[in-house]
Amino acid sequence: MSSAIPVIILDDVVIEKNVPVHRSPSRAKWAKIFRKMEDGDSFVIKMTSGNTSSIYGCARNQGLKAKIRRLDNSGNYRIWIFKGGR
Numbered sequence: 145m146s147s148a149i150p151v152i153i154l155d156d157v158v159i160e161k162n163v164p165v166h167r168s169p170s171r172a173k174w175a176k177i178f179r180k181m182e183d184g185d186s187f188v189i190k191m192t193s194g195n196t197s198s199i200y201g202c203a204r205n206q207g208l209k210a211k212i213r214r215l216d217n218s219g220n221y222r223i224w225i226f227k228g229g230r
Contacts, residue, residue: 186222190221
């Protein structure tokens with residue numbers, strides 16, 4: 145049994161077939177948190193540069209909407225999660 149990935153070479157670009165997409169560890173973290181939340185629940189975190197896009201992307205992938213607001217100058221943000229398009 146071969147584990148080789150089928151490839152197509154076209155104009156010096158290698159197209160690989162059926163390569164699995166690995167989940168981002170931060171998105172998996174947010175998904176776990178979002179599953180425990182109800183519509184309109186929120187939490188507070190200290191933001192890092194990559195958190196915003198990760199939170200929005202994860203929420204969108206789960207059919208949710210995220211609202212993020214800065215609370216103070218120390219980097220604390222409140223994140224609300226809503227079902228559907230609020």
